[in-house]
Amino acid sequence: MIEISQQILFGLGVAIQPVNLLFCFIGVLIGTLVGVLPGLGPVAAISLLLPATFHAPPVASIIMLSGIYYGAMYGGSTTSVLVNIPGEAASVVTTLDGYQMARKGRAGAALGICAFGSFIAGTLGVVGLAFLAPPMASMALRFGPPEYFSLMILGLTVLTFLAGGSMLKSLMMACLGVFVGNIGFDLVSAQPRFTFGLDILLDGVGLVPVVMGLFGISEVLLNVEESLSRQEVFDTKFERLLPTLQDWRDSIWPMLRGSVLGFFLGILPGGGAIIASFVSYGVEKKISRHPEEFGKGAIAGVAGPESANNAATAGAFIPLFTLGIPSNAVMAILLGALMIYGMPPGPRLITAHPQLFWGTIASMYIGNIMLLVLNLPLIGLWVKMLKIPYPILFPLIILFCLIGAYSLNTNTGEIGLMISFGILGYLMKKFKYDGAPFVLAMVLGPLLDNSLRQSLLMSAGSGMILFTRPICLSIFVFVAAILLIPIFKRQFSAKDPRGSK
Amino acid sequence: MRNPDQFSSLVWLWVGIAIACSSLKYGFGSFHEPGIGFITFFAGAFLAFLALLLLVTSRREQKMPGRFWNLWTGLDVKKVIYVLVLLALYTFLLRPAGFLVSTFILLSLLFRVKGAHNLATAALLSILVTGVSYFVFEVWLQVQLPKGIVG
Numbered sequence: 173m174i175e176i177s178q179q180i181l182f183g184l185g186v187a188i189q190p191v192n193l194l195f196c197f198i199g200v201l202i203g204t205l206v207g208v209l210p211g212l213g214p215v216a217a218i219s220l221l222l223p224a225t226f227h228a229p230p231v232a233s234i235i236m237l238s239g240i241y242y243g244a245m246y247g248g249s250t251t252s253v254l255v256n257i258p259g260e261a262a263s264v265v266t267t268l269d270g271y272q273m274a275r276k277g278r279a280g281a282a283l284g285i286c287a288f289g290s291f292i293a294g295t296l297g298v299v300g301l302a303f304l305a306p307p308m309a310s311m312a313l314r315f316g317p318p319e320y321f322s323l324m325i326l327g328l329t330v331l332t333f334l335a336g337g338s339m340l341k342s343l344m345m346a347c348l349g350v351f352v353g354n355i356g357f358d359l360v361s362a363q364p365r366f367t368f369g370l371d372i373l374l375d376g377v378g379l380v381p382v383v384m385g386l387f388g389i390s391e392v393l394l395n396v397e398e399s400l401s402r403q404e405v406f407d408t409k410f411e412r413l414l415p416t417l418q419d420w421r422d423s424i425w426p427m428l429r430g431s432v433l434g435f436f437l438g439i440l441p442g443g444g445a446i447i448a449s450f451v452s453y454g455v456e457k458k459i460s461r462h463p464e465e466f467g468k469g470a471i472a473g474v475a476g477p478e479s480a481n482n483a484a485t486a487g488a489f490i491p492l493f494t495l496g497i498p499s500n501a502v503m504a505i506l507l508g509a510l511m512i513y514g515m516p517p518g519p520r521l522i523t524a525h526p527q528l529f530w531g532t533i534a535s536m537y538i539g540n541i542m543l544l545v546l547n548l549p550l551i552g553l554w555v556k557m558l559k560i561p562y563p564i565l566f567p568l569i570i571l572f573c574l575i576g577a578y579s580l581n582t583n584t585g586e587i588g589l590m591i592s593f594g595i596l597g598y599l600m601k602k603f604k605y606d607g608a609p610f611v612l613a614m615v616l617g618p619l620l621d622n623s624l625r626q627s628l629l630m631s632a633g634s635g636m637i638l639f640t641r642p643i644c645l646s647i648f649v650f651v652a653a654i655l656l657i658p659i660f661k662r663q664f665s666a667k668d669p670r671g672s673k
Numbered sequence: 674m675r676n677p678d679q680f681s682s683l684v685w686l687w688v689g690i691a692i693a694c695s696s697l698k699y700g701f702g703s704f705h706e707p708g709i710g711f712i713t714f715f716a717g718a719f720l721a722f723l724a725l726l727l728l729v730t731s732r733r734e735q736k737m738p739g740r741f742w743n744l745w746t747g748l749d750v751k752k753v754i755y756v757l758v759l760l761a762l763y764t765f766l767l768r769p770a771g772f773l774v775s776t777f778i779l780l781s782l783l784f785r786v787k788g789a790h791n792l793a794t795a796a797l798l799s800i801l802v803t804g805v806s807y808f809v810f811e812v813w814l815q816v817q818l819p820k821g822i823v824g
Contacts (some may be wrong), residue, residue, distance in 0.1 A: 185696075223816070224816075240681065259780050338727075340723055340726060340727050340730070341727065343719075343723055344685055344720055344727070345726060347689070347716045347717070347719045347720035347723065348685075348688075348720060350712065350713075350715075350716040351692050351713050351716040351717060351720070351748075354716075355710060356711050358709040360709070361699075361709050365699055365709050365710070365713070366695065366699075366713065385682075386784040389760075392756070393756060395755050396748075396749075396752045396753055396756055396786060396787070397745075397748040397749050397750055397752055397753045398748065445811070467710075562785065562787070563786070563787035564784065564798070566783070566786075566787075567779075567780050567783035567784055567786075569738045569801065570683065570756075570760070570783060571776065571779075571780065571802065571806060574760075574763065575806065575810055575816065575818075578767070578816075578818070579810070579816040579817075579818075582767060582819075583816050584764050584765075584767055587760075587763075587764045588764055589766070591760050591761065594757075594760075595757065598753070600743050602745075603678075603680075603741075603744070604677075605681070617712075617716075620712060621711070623706070624711075624712060625707045625711070628704055628705070629705055633703065633704040633705030633706075634704070634706060635704060635800055660711045
């Protein structure tokens with residue numbers, strides 16, 4: 173405990189260095205803006221800014237990129253409440269009650285509770301991260317290739333289970349992602365694999381053009397084909413930003429519950445802010461004395477999910493920093509960034525690069541304070557940003573993507589890759605395939621390949637090693653349960669004469 | 674093909690089989706000594722299996738939209754193709770023409786896609802955005818943007 177406190181103080185010393193403070197501020201500001209603007213999520217924003225960070229110190233870069241992630245959670249709630257458009261996927265749930273509160277003239281209370289709930293949850297999440305990460309890192313030293321393989325399979329399975337839409341389709345995207353992730357030179361034999369004779373693929377398919385294409389370009393294409401522009405802005409007037417005492421009484425326990433729930437869901441590989449917000453809403457509705465008020469402006473329906481999605485962002489850093497396993501698409505990109513900076517995450521990150529680990533944790537706390545200060549007074553400005561007509565906005569998004577892709581290797585082939593994945597992402601969205609499992613699997617693909625091969629080498633070719641080691645076996649039992657749940661549910665609802673509800 | 678899931682599942686079935694077969698050519702190896710096509714074989718085979726499952730379940734699904742091309746009903750897909758063509762041309766012209774010229778042309782055409790601006794306004798906006806982005810990325814962030822015919 174004392175040692176951790178000393179490390180936190182060390183981290184604060186790193187975080188308050190002027191360059192790190194500046195990057196933290198830039199990150200949370202951009203994150204809030206990204207969260208406010210519909211269509212450009214933190215994944216795309218981090219991808220766009222990743223090339224720019226190559227010129228900056230690594231610690232400052234990670235602080236900024238992290239700030240974009242949790243800043244987007246703050247910003248996403250603004251448009252959810254004011255104009256019923258979730259600026260970020262994790263803020264979808266906030267539209268259910270937040271917008272209804274705005275229609276009743278209580279936008280200020282909703283926005284205020286969002287901001288305070290996010291701050292409380294973010295703070296609790298950072299504390300959890302600081303105290304849980306080091307013991308988890310020690311435990312992670314007992315993980316060998318079989319355990320890593322099983323954990324990555326668990327992460328992919330959980331993500332496909334919890335992703336919106338068809339689990340079958342999500343699993344298919346995960347398989348495709350594993351394949352794409354393994355394109356390029358094989359590390360063991362140094363032979364090219366599935367490069368189709370293209371030099372651009374020799375180093376593998378870059379994560380940045382893929383995510384910019386899948387999430388950025390595809391979203392633009394979907395909006396371009398709409399015949400009506402998104403010009404409607406509901407001019408909401410709001411009187412006060414600070415919640416009343418009654419609002420606090422109704423919100424404090426949902427905030428605390430959401431924080432704990434969100435944090436642990438964020439840790440789970442495959443979990444994340446979106447899942448956390450939906451689960452929190454479900455829990456609050458279930459335990460509420462007045463569940464009929466949900467969907468009509470219940471403040472608990474705003475406080476819980478907004479707290480959960482912020483706490484989840486902190487929890488998501490634990491598997492990334494301690495195991496080197498990203499729990500969602502954003503963490504996958506941060507993993508790529510850490511590898512590029514020469515700071516591979518894993519159990520030894522805390523001891524090898526303490527300034528990165530503790531500096532990032534401390535900066536997250538500072539970032540949460542910055543966000544509270546930013547979000548309350550700047551709400552009027554964010555609302556004005558929404559008035560930028562989409563015919564002007566989308567060329568800017570495309571330009572950022574093009575420059576971002578080109579700047580990776582000053583190679584137009586990266587732009588070609590991005591456009592190709594843009595087309596794929598567009599078709600995926602049309603046919604209702606989720607991109608998140610694809611991205612996660614693409615990042616994990618080479619790691620899966622290495623860990624599986626190492627496991628088989630360890631066991632002289634016997635696959636039973638994956639089922640005889642206790643941690644592996646437990647994880648695979650959990651994986652099997654997750655895969656079988658939908659089948660059992662379908663069987664039980666088919667047999668129940670009363671039908672399922 | 675009938676509904677969108679039937680169409681897409683057939684596409685992925687073909688892709689999965691192609692990946693699995695190509696992986697065998699790269700070398701499956703053995704369980705004692707996995708080859709470079711080891712994990713991609715399983716990825717492809719599993720993809721094909723899941724696509725087959727989707728094909729079967731989508732045939733039994735009663736409440737699907739008609740044909741897969743109904744996904745584009747009421748939408749202006751010509752604009753999507755137009756934007757993609759512009760992006761492809763930009764990719765080819767970026768190096769020879771340079772960042773300034775190709776970006777100006779691209780933006781001028783993109784600002785008019787939704788028909789919101791006349792040519793003069795689009796051109797003015799393009800000059801402004803091209804200039805600002807050149808300053809931010811080339812001058813400030815030191816990204817080596819192609820000079821082309823201007824530089």
